[in-house]
Structures are given as structure tokens and as C-alpha cells.
Amino acid sequence: MEPKPCESDEEPMTGADENYDPRAIQDKWQARWEELNPFAASEDPADERPRKYALDMFPYPSGDLHMGHAEAFAIGDVVARYWFQRGYNVMHPIGWDSFGLPAENAAIKRDSHPAEWTYANIDTQADSFQRYATSFDWSRRLHTSDPDYYRWNQWLFLRFYERGLAYRKGGNVNWCPNDQTVLANEQVVAGHCERCGAPVEKRVLTQWYFKITEYADRLLADMAELEWPERVLLMQRNWIGRSEGADVAFQIEGRAEPVTVYTTRPDTLYGATFFVVAADAALADEICAPEQRAEFEAYRQAVQRESEVERLAADREKTGVFLGRYAINPVNGERMPVWASDYVLAEYGHGAIMAVPAHDQRDLDFARRFGLPVRVVVRTGDADPAESGVATAGEGELVNSGPLNGLSKSAAIPRITEVLEEKGLGKAAVNYRLRDWLISRQRFWGTPIPIIHCEACGEVPVPDDQLPVRLPDDLRGADLAPRGVSPLAAAAGWVNVDCPKCGAAAKRDTDTMDTFVDSSWYFLRYCSPGYTDGPFDVEQVRRWMPADQYTGGVEHAILHLLYSRFFTKVLYDMGMVDFTEPFTRLVNQGQVILNGSAMSKSTGNLVDLGEQIAEYGVDAVRLTMMFAGPPEDDIDWADLSPSGAVKFLARAHRVAAEVTSAPGADVATGDTELRKVTHRTIDEVTRLVEAHRYNVAIARMMELTSATRKTIDTGAGAGDPAVREAAETLAVMLSLVTPYTAEEMWERLGHDVPVAKAGWPAAEPALLVQESVTCVVQVAGKIRDRLEVSPDIAEDDLERLAVASEKVQVAMGGRGVRKIIVRAPKIVNIVPA
């Protein structure tokens, strides 16, 4: 690792002393570990050790690693190192998600090729990972922008295409005016581009989609088997947005075909007083009456100009135009005016709704704005919506609803659905919020879509043996500037090809794939990174997958994690994998923030990882991250004390350095009190690490360090074998979090390195047994006495002891006993009469 120019060897690191110099041991061990290569996963089929797959969300190479990476990769590394110590055959790979817009923007600015920026950053990050002591198997390293990788993106696209899961269609799409490309629904956050924050616009374009909606039910159902944070599952559930309701057919006067409307509240059908069509839906244009045409056109143009943000704003006044037409309510024959509005979305449901203003807030807002009637059909006991302006959505008794009158809401829903089905006017229906995944992008630095457009043959897949369709390498700098169509369109020599089917002149598809395609299966590629006969070796994947733990940020809760689940299910259906979920256990670490808000370059609210490491050392930074709190919580760097971490490490290191007994000394002869602390620590830390309670595990290691210190100074002394045992235990446990310091301790204790292979200590059950425990005696819930008792004392013995206590007698003040609760050996509660 090259030292940063600002670093000076003269300046001692914070907290360093002559015995513990973090920088010196970093340099020493980094070089040694490269020789030892302790973390290569074994592919030997004869290797009987059970396997574990520790997976980290791979980074995007935007400059050097930052504080967020430091936290996420510290967590993943602790897990992997724990499994190594437990003797598993561990795979802990790393790679780079190296296609994407920032590289392209950098190339435009510097008049270079995106690859230059990308691969330079990857090298920087790889060096930083080495220094950060991550336990990766470097032989599995991959980059999604390598042709050897994206070739298989194209191959998978073609398999999806064959199965009808990749298709092209025209329609309204999300358009980022800044990045000059379309976006998937998942990439629009509150109306803004997820990447650059620009307000998203709508455009009508023909684009490529993956049919993720076909998997909606399975994506929902299979969540049951996942050990994921509840909130992530909830987010995915919300995103998929399954709802049960009914499709109802409405006749429109003067139109032959009825229009189908989806509703989750068919019970309110008698309360429908008007009908709304999405202003940008084809239906609105079609049915608009001639006398309303001019008004409608003006409105539609206004709607098309507005951004998603404006459209979604909650407090915004409703807008719309009457279309001059009427729909017929199928249950009561009422004529309902048909309006066009932007609060109904063309892409959802069928692009039209029945409006029930009494029981839907948006419908009510619209009705009040345009003076449309409000009819209550569910009596909920709340105020009249027409008066209060608040729609009522709760349970209640049906009124004004013909045959439904008197039924409850929940009874009315199946009843009306039945009626509709009998009359052929509708049927029960399930609707999803989830849309198909729009995967084409009008940008350069991504995987070319392997399709050729031929005038005669139409869409023609590029034959497998012609993959990869490589990106042209002669485009650079200004050639890549966004212009609304893919820069690839300008590469004539690349675009113009012969049709693989008929040989006539044809053109390549010029769009590239969403980079989320790349990341939807990279974890499979790690299992056989050099494989050339397919995206992955099916046999290897069977051995390693699914990943036992996946560590990364919650920002991927619906994007990457949903797409990867979808890919896995498709591959399962293709018979390429034998599991349906890719990640068994998921850990979402919180963010590293500063002074209460997110770190950001633009506001200068930033802590530089390299500087922190230069000041405190890798181990102290890792320890600070892991000790700060539960991994899923945000951690505020301003609240933390990396110098405190250095101090503790120096303390632990000193304890190991002071040990004077020889390796292999007979611990059985050692100080029993310290041995008990050591073994209790082993027992607790093991449990805590398994449960991801790293901050508490570290607190226990600190206690053991203090206990050892005390034994050396005022107890059995540095030569006692129990001190050696404690120091060795500390070194191994610390090796998960602070590998450099642990290695140095291990060496000083006279052992063969690396400590990573020392093996996890086992607690001796005999040393976990306590001779006596404190029993609390309460009178009426107040603590009156404490008794030292045997841990296996019988309940009636304990009760006798408690009642006999003098302090208890005083507290009872002569009152009789009403009740005694005994929970041996911890507590006795005496309730006086």
C-alpha cells in the first residue's frame, strides 16, 4: 500500500506507545498474510468440512472506500472470520459492480474511456480492502464490466427472452432528464431519480422489460423461509402490493366494450357516484366527447408536463375535466359522469376507477373540488364525509346498497363479488402494485442488449456463439454525452450488422441493461469465477449456495434484493439451481452518519476513512464500528471514540506481552477465578457473535481483559497459566474484529501464525458452574434481602430461608402471608395479607 502523501512516519499514531504501534504491526502482518493466504475457500470435493458462504454486497468503484464500506465490510468480515475459526470451509469473495453512470460521466468530463476511471478506482479499493484486513478469497475476484462477465448477462437475457420473460413494449415510462435515460419504477423514489435526485418525467417510449410480475406471488410466498429483518420483508411486501378485490365491468354509453375497473372495495359499489379515467390513458382520449375535446386536450398536455413529484404531492388540489360521457353502474343502473384526472394512474389497475367519495379520501377530495355527489353506503359511526371532508374507511353496516343493506363491510365484500359473478358483471380479482422491471437504458457503460433488429425478421437474438456483444472501444469523452438515445447509436461500425437469420442489413439494439441485471446473479458467479461454459458451474453452485449470510445496506431492500430473488426463481425454473431463495440470512447495517446527518461530500459533513485509519489504525476503526451499537443501528461517528478503541487494544496487547509462562503450560493448575471468567466469556461471546450482538461481545472481551490485568497486578501474577489462557482466548476472539492486534498478540504468546487458523476456544462446562448465586427476596415487590444460595436449591428450601430472614420479618411487620412466589434460585416474592 502506498502511503498517503500527508502521512508522516515521524508522527506517532494516536494512542500508540513503544509496545503497541498499530502502524508497524499493520505493515508487518499485511505482507505476511499475503504469503500465508489463509482465506482461500477449498474446492476439494474430498474436503469434508461443512461449508459456509459469507457474502458482502459488492461495492461500486466510485473512488476509494468510505466510512459506510468500513462498517459493512467489518460486519461481514467478523462473520467470515468467526466461521473460519469454527473450522468451516468458508467462501468469502469480493468483486465490483463496475458498470454504471458515474464512470461514464467521469469519462465525459476527462475525455477518456469509462474503463480507465473504473479500473483505476477498483485498484484503489482493492488495495484499501487489503489494508483493511478483509478476509477475502481474492482468487474469486470479479468485475461486472469485464466481457467475461457481461457475456453471461447477455446469455441470461436470451434465456429470459426465450421464456417470454424479456419483452419489449411501448408505454409511459419514467425518464430522468438529468441522466437522459429511462428508469425502473424501483429507481423512482418519491418522484425523484434514485441516483441523481432530479424530478422524474414521463415519456412514451418502447423499452425492454423483465416480467417480474409473473413471479409476484412466489416472491411473496417464499419470504416465509427467509431469516431477514422484518422491515425489509415488510418493504418488499408493500412494494409488491398484493391486494384482493374485484374486477367490475362498467358500460360506457356509446361504447360497445365495457370498461373493467379494479376495486378493493366492491362492497361500496352502490356508493359510486362518478367514474375517473387516467388522463394519460388511451381510454380517455378515445371516449372524450367532441364538445369536451378542447378542454381535455389542454388538460392532458398540462398533465404530461408535470413531474411525478408534483403529481404525488399529498396536499395538492385535485384537478380534472369532465369527458362529456357517462358510465353505467352495473348494480343499480345509475348514470355516472366520466371524468379524466391525473390522480388515477394509467399504469395501475386498468387505468380507470369507480369513485366512491364517501369511503375513499382521494375520491372525496375530487368530489368536493368539483361538486360531485357523496353517498354514504357504510355506516361507520364517524362524521358524514360530505360534511367533515374525511372519508370513512372502517368497518360498519351497509346502507343505501339494495341487497347488501344490513351486512357488515367484511360480509358484503364476498356477497357482492358473488352477485357480480352470477350476473357476469365482474369477478374476484387480485391486483399487484409491482410493475414489470424496465431494464433498458440509453447509456453507454453497461451490457449491450444482445438483440438485432431486422426489417424483415423483426427482433433477432444474437446467437449464443457470437456472445459477448462487446462494447465498442472507440467511443470516449464527448461521444458519450447523453442525448436521449444511447451513445451506441452513433457507433455506425458497431450498430450495422447482418441479420443472423436472413443476412440482410440490420441494426443492433443500442440500449444497455440496467446495472441491477449485473448484480442479480454475481453471487452465483463467485462459486466458479472463471467458468466458460455458462454463467456458473451448476455443481459448484449446488455446493455453496444459498449464501448463509448476506451483509449490506438497507437501501437495497427493494431494488437489488427483489431482483436477485426474481433471478433465482427464474434460474430454478430453468433447472440451473436447486434452491429458490439466494440469501438465507440478511444483515442490514445502519449508516455511518456525522453529527446527526448523513455524510456528504457536497455539504462537507464528512469523515475520511483513510484519515481515520492513518490516525488510529485499521483495528481501532474496525473496533469502533463494531462496538458502537447493534449492527442495524445508524452510528454517529461524532458519538464514538476511536482513541478509546486504541487504548483498549493497547491494554489487551500489553496483557499478552506480559505473559511469562511457556506455550502449552498446564492451565488446569492456573488461577480458578480467572479461568472461570475466561470460560464464561467464551460461552457468552460465542452466543453473542452467533446472534450478531457484536457490541456486547466486545464488552465481554473488555471485561476479560480487565480481569486478566487484575490477576497480573494483584493476583496470581503474570506467570500463572490462567493468565496465558485468558490472553490466548482474547487473541482468538479479537482476531474477528481486530486482526492485526490479535496476530501480534498471538505471535508474542509464542504461537504459529496466523491466529485466523487458531480455532475457536471451547468453554469447559465445569468452569461455568457457579457455586452460589444471589437470590433476591422481595416483600410486596420491594427488595428486602439478598441470600447467597446454591444454584440448584429446592423451591421449598429457598422459601423457608426467605421467610426466616430477619429483614423480611421486619418488612412484614407481623402481617400474615397471603402468597409466596418462588422462582429458584433467583427470586422470592412474599405478598403480605
Next chain:
RNA sequence: GGGGCCGUAGUCCAAUCGGCAGGAGACGCGUGACCUAGGAUCACGACAGUGUGGGUUCGAAUCCCACCGGCCCCA
């Protein structure tokens, strides 16, 4: 508007099932010892009573209800 998560010392955080908050651990602060005189080390100490109000219970930080405050998802 609907749904979810969370409120413990000045700060970050602990507390299997409801069972000792003499708060596990740490930061910061203070006092003392020691010395290599430091941004070192060791020892000791102070500050709190679980956001508020009810309820259930022998017993509530933990369970239930309402409210206040903060965060997240969907609209």
C-alpha cells in the same frame, strides 16, 4: 391518510421467558497514585431510574391502551 420501528445517566449503549437498573461495556468529566512527566498507566468517584399518563401482574424498561417525540415504508 394507512402500516411499521424506536425513546434507559451529559453521550453511545447493556439488561434470555416479565424477575436485583447498587446500569454490563465504553466516551466524556472529576479525584488520587505512579512515573518514562504523557494525548501514558493504574485505582477510585459523581451524575440516572427507563418519554408521559393509565392498565394487566406477586412483580413491568420488557406485555396492553392512549398521548408526546424521532425514524422508515406505502399512499
